[in-house]
Structure formats: C-alpha cells, structure tokens
Amino acid sequence: MSSNAAMAETAALVGDPARACMLNALMDGRALTAGELAGAAGITAQTASGHLARLAAAGLLAMERQGRHRYHRLASPAVARMLEAIMMVAGAAPPPARPRRTGPADAAMRRARTCYDHLAGQLGVAIADAMAARGQVELATDGGAVTPAGEDFLAGLGITSQAVGSRRAFCRPCLDWSERRHHLAGGLGAALCARCFELGWVKRVPQSRAVLVTRAGEAGLRRAFGIELD
Amino acid sequence: MSSNAAMAETAALVGDPARACMLNALMDGRALTAGELAGAAGITAQTASGHLARLAAAGLLAMERQGRHRYHRLASPAVARMLEAIMMVAGAAPPPARPRRTGPADAAMRRARTCYDHLAGQLGVAIADAMAARGQVELATDGGAVTPAGEDFLAGLGITSQAVGSRRAFCRPCLDWSERRHHLAGGLGAALCARCFELGWVKRVPQSRAVLVTRAGEAGLRRAFGIELD
DNA sequence: GCCATGCTTCGGCCCGGACCGAAGCATGGC
DNA sequence: GCCATGCTTCGGTCCGGGCCGAAGCATGGC
Numbered sequence: 001m002s003s004n005a006a007m008a009e010t011a012a013l014v015g016d017p018a019r020a021c022m023l024n025a026l027m028d029g030r031a032l033t034a035g036e037l038a039g040a041a042g043i044t045a046q047t048a049s050g051h052l053a054r055l056a057a058a059g060l061l062a063m064e065r066q067g068r069h070r071y072h073r074l075a076s077p078a079v080a081r082m083l084e085a086i087m088m089v090a091g092a093a094p095p096p097a098r099p100r101r102t103g104p105a106d107a108a109m110r111r112a113r114t115c116y117d118h119l120a121g122q123l124g125v126a127i128a129d130a131m132a133a134r135g136q137v138e139l140a141t142d143g144g145a146v147t148p149a150g151e152d153f154l155a156g157l158g159i160t161s162q163a164v165g166s167r168r169a170f171c172r173p174c175l176d177w178s179e180r181r182h183h184l185a186g187g188l189g190a191a192l193c194a195r196c197f198e199l200g201w202v203k204r205v206p207q208s209r210a211v212l213v214t215r216a217g218e219a220g221l222r223r224a225f226g227i228e229l230d
Numbered sequence: 231m232s233s234n235a236a237m238a239e240t241a242a243l244v245g246d247p248a249r250a251c252m253l254n255a256l257m258d259g260r261a262l263t264a265g266e267l268a269g270a271a272g273i274t275a276q277t278a279s280g281h282l283a284r285l286a287a288a289g290l291l292a293m294e295r296q297g298r299h300r301y302h303r304l305a306s307p308a309v310a311r312m313l314e315a316i317m318m319v320a321g322a323a324p325p326p327a328r329p330r331r332t333g334p335a336d337a338a339m340r341r342a343r344t345c346y347d348h349l350a351g352q353l354g355v356a357i358a359d360a361m362a363a364r365g366q367v368e369l370a371t372d373g374g375a376v377t378p379a380g381e382d383f384l385a386g387l388g389i390t391s392q393a394v395g396s397r398r399a400f401c402r403p404c405l406d407w408s409e410r411r412h413h414l415a416g417g418l419g420a421a422l423c424a425r426c427f428e429l430g431w432v433k434r435v436p437q438s439r440a441v442l443v444t445r446a447g448e449a450g451l452r453r454a455f456g457i458e459l460d
Numbered sequence: 461g462c463c464a465t466g467c468t469t470c471g472g473c474c475c476g477g478a479c480c481g482a483a484g485c486a487t488g489g490c
Numbered sequence: 491g492c493c494a495t496g497c498t499t500c501g502g503t504c505c506g507g508g509c510c511g512a513a514g515c516a517t518g519g520c
Contacts, residue, residue: 003254003317003320003321004247004250004251004254005247005250006317006320006321007244007250007254007313007316007317007320008244008245008246008247008249008250008251009245009320010245010316010319010320011241011242011243011244011245011250011316011320012241012242012244012245012246013241013245014237014238014241014242014245015238015239015240015241015242015243015244015245016238016242017234017235017238019238020234020235020237020238020241021234021238024233024234024237059319060319076319078315078318078319079319081315082312082315082316082318082319083237084315085308085311085312085314085315085316086237086240086241086312086315086316087233087236087237088308088312089240089289089290089306089308089309089312090233090236090237090239090240090241091233091236145375187370
C-alpha cells in the first residue's frame with residue numbers, strides 16, 4: 001500500500017511547526033519570498049530554503065523566480081482545502097478539554113480575513129447568514145446552491161454567473177475556523193471576495209491574512225447585505 | 231499564533247507511516263480493535279497502543295471498550311474529510327514526475343470500495359456519471375444538487391429525502407483517489423451506499439475497504455442506473 | 461482460584477531530521 | 491569590475507520520538 005506512505009509523507013510535511021507556519025502564511029493565496037517565509041516561521045534563511053525545497057518537491061508549493069527573489073505560493077486550491085481540513089480537525093481537536101480560547105488571538109483576524117480566495121471571520125459568516133436569511137442561497141453542510149433570487153441579487157452587485165461558475169452548485173460552505181460557523185467558499189465565495197476588493201469595501205492588512213472593512217465598505221455592506229459588524 | 235502549532239501537531243500525527251496506515255484502515259467507517267490496527271500497520275501491540283492513545287487524545291479517534299477489546303474508529307466525518315484531502319494532495323503530488331501507477335495496486339479496491347460512508351472506485355464514478363447524464367443530479371466541483379427528476383428516481387430506489395438530508399444541496403462531490411474523477415459523497419452518497427448494502431447489491435470484502443458487486447447487484451445496477459462494470 | 465487473552469506502561473536503543481554557521485552561487489545596482 | 495542582496499549547499503550537532511522487550515493490569519473463560 002504505497003498510497004499510505006504517500007499520505008504520511010504529505011502529512012509529515014505539514015506536521016513540522018516551521019513548515020506549518022509558512023504554509024499558513026500562504027493561505028491567503030498570495031505568493032511570498034523565501035525571506036518573508038523564513039521570517040514568518042522564525043527560522044534562518046538556510047533552514048527555510050531546505051523546507052521550501054521539500055514542499056515544492058512534494059507538490060505543495062509552486063515556485064517562481066523573479067529577479068533575485070523566489071516567490072512561493074500554494075500549488076493548488078486542493079492544497080488550501082487540505083490545510084483548511086487539517087485546521088478544522090486541529091481546532092475541534094481537544095474533545096474533553098477546557099473550552100480554550102477559540103480562534104486566532106488577533107482581533108482583526110477574527111473580524112475579517114481571507115481564506116485562500118474567499119472571505120472568512122465574522123464578515124464571512126455575516127455575509128453567508130444574510131444571503132441565507134434572504135433566500136439568496138440555500139446552505140447545507142455538504143454543499144449549497146444559489147437561488148434565482150440570489151442570481152438577481154448578485155447581478156445587482158456586478159457579479160455575473162460567468163464569474164461564479166457554470167453550474168448552479170458552486171457555493172461550497174467552509175466551516176469557519178474562529179467562528180465555528182459556515183461561510184461561503186467555492187466559486188461564489190471567490191467571486192464575492194474579489195468584488196469586495198474591487199469595490200474598495202475591504203483592503204488587505206500588510207503581512208497578514210486579515211482584511212479591514214473600509215468606511216465605504218461599511219456603507220456598502222449595510223446597503224447590500226443589511227449587515228452591521230459590531 | 232497557537233493555531234499554527236495545533237495544525238502542525240495534528241498533521242504530524244497523520245505524518246507517521248504506522249499511524250497513517252491505521253487511520254487508513256479506519257477510512258471505511260468501521261471500528262477496529264487495537265490488535266487489528268497493529269496488524270494492519272505491521273507493528274507490535276505496545277507500539278500501536280501508544281499511537282492510538284495519542285490519536286485519541288488529539289481527537290482524531292474515538293475509543294469504545296467492549297469486554298476485553300477496545301474498538302477504535304474515526305472520531306468524526308471531519309477527520310475522514312481531512313484524510314481524504316491529504317490523500318488527494320498526496321496522490322496528485324509529484325507534479326513533474328513520471329505518471330506512476332495511480333491508485334491502489336489492489337484491483338478490487340480500484341473497482342469498488344467504500345470511502346468512509348459512501349461508494350468510490352469505478353462503481354462510485356459510474357453511479358455519479360449515470361445520475362448526472364440522466365439529469366438526476368447536477369454536479370460541480372464545489373457542490374451539487376439533486377433535481378426533481380432525481381428525487382423521483384431515488385424514491386423509486388427506496389431512498390426517501392429524509393434519509394438524504396433536509397436541504398436540497400447534500401451531494402458533495404469527492405474526487406476519486408484511483409479514478410481521478412468525481413463520485414457522490416455527502417448525504418446522498420451515504421444514503422445510496424447504505425441502500426446498496428441493504429439491497430444486497432454489494433458486500434464488504436473482509437479486512438479491506440473494497441466491496442464486491444454481487445450477481446444481484448450487477449442486475450440491479452444495470453436496471454437502476456444502466457451501468458455495466460467491465 | 462487459575463490461566464489465557466488483550467491491551468497498556470516502563471525503560472532503553474537508535475535513527476531521522478530540524479537547526480544553524482560558514483561557504484558557495486546567482487542576480488542586480490553602481 | 492566590484493560589492494550587496496537573496497537564496498542554496500555543505501557539515502556537524504543535537505533532540506524528539508518511533509520502536510521493541512519485558513513487565514504490569516484488566517477482563518473473560520474454566
């Protein structure tokens with residue numbers, strides 16, 4: 001059973017704290033240089049170099065040289081999904097343990113962040129809740145669908161069905177790491193996230209997966225979704 | 231960022247070949263004794279005991295004592311999904327490598343097997359294809375939905391919508407490990423799988439995730455789905 | 461009570477691999 | 491050409507943890 005060994009090898013790569021840190025830093029979908037990743041993991045450049053080479057060899061990372069720099073990013077959405085899945089199990093892990101402060105310590109991260117290509121945190125959950133409450137999407141633990149009313153609503157936001165995906169069922173729910181509730185992922189989640197950036201409703205916090213809701217964003221989100229973050 | 235450490239810890243648990251072997255053996259959803267798991271991993275009982283204790287402490291396994299035996303099973307579907315996700319990355323891993331025989335060496339496994347709670351392999355893919363071709367389900371990479379025609383069809387098979395789930399979108403596609411194509415998972419996949427066992431169309435191969443299609447099953451599958459396994 | 465079975469705990473061995481210092485290549489700026 | 495920057499390779503140290511043998515508890519059969 002060689003597939004067992006392959007699985008163990010892949011998991012072992014994620015199973016080192018320094019590598020996990022680097023992978024996590026790439027979970028926002030951007031590409032970072034080797035130096036930045038070394039800093040994020042708190043290790044020296046030469047140690048990071050070894051790790052990155054192994055991750056790339058295993059197909060977890062894609063590497064791209066640009067001048068003196070080498071940019072690394074997650075090789076595919078499948079890798080991001082794997083990391084999500086691991087994080088979910090890790091988060092729910094201690095079953096008979098003390099409740100233990102859930103989620104990231106960083107308040108901004110808890111409030112709003114990107115999760116590979118879509119929005120998560122309080123913002124992501126609020127959007128999902130609002131769209132579900134208005135009958136714009138139907139959510140279930142195993143999948144979801146956009147309703148006709150939802151398509152109209154998205155069109156009004158400037159999101160075409162082409163941007164979302166060709167089929168009706170493109171709205172994968174993704175259990176939120178800090179909120180422990182579902183938010184919108186999949187094609188719909190990615191399109192909504194991209195549109196929020198385009199509209200200037202949210203902007204990235206440097207060196208972080210966290211995003212800030214701008215003043216225009218607060219107004220826009222209230223108008224479009226009827227949501228009001230604390 | 232303590233969540234990083236938690237993720238690494240969880241991944242490291244899967245990252246040991248012996249533990250990966252045991253987790254894999256539990257991927258069919260059944261509960262096995264410590265001795266059986268030790269045998270599956272090719273290690274002694276005392277070594278397995280240590281591994282199992284750690285996996286249980288981390289919330290990956292649930293343990294249940296029954297007489298002298300201790301039965302272990304995956305703690306939750308989330309764990310199974312995590313293992314699936316890791317396997318998927320591991321399978322697709324070597325990107326610039328030789329094509330390398332895909333999937334399990336075992337021919338029976340490739341033909342039909344369970345994947346936690348649903349059917350996979352050629353059989354699983356064939357069912358998904360047949361239902362999609364007949365307009366009974368709509369599949370996308372991020373989710374899926376059963377059509378009204380599909381509900382009628384399922385009712386004819388003796389599968390009520392209660393058995394499948396309360397919402398319309400309960401049919402999560404799951405990328406097949408050996409076939410590299412999608413099959414039906416989620417509530418729908420679980421209900422179909424259970425019904426196939428009830429009808430005696432398939433039966434488990436002892437000590438394996440593989441399942442055999444019975445003579446009655448060949449006829450039933452042909453009649454119900456119009457599929458013909460080689 | 462006695463023994464067999466199933467599993468766990470303890471102790472000690474040993475190997476893999478994570479880490480860093482130093483040196484070696486590249487690329488870009490001047 | 492020269493040096494600075496970014497990254498990699500090499501060599502050596504050190505620690506975590508996987509492994510088994512032996513012994514220690516439970517449970518069940520007799």
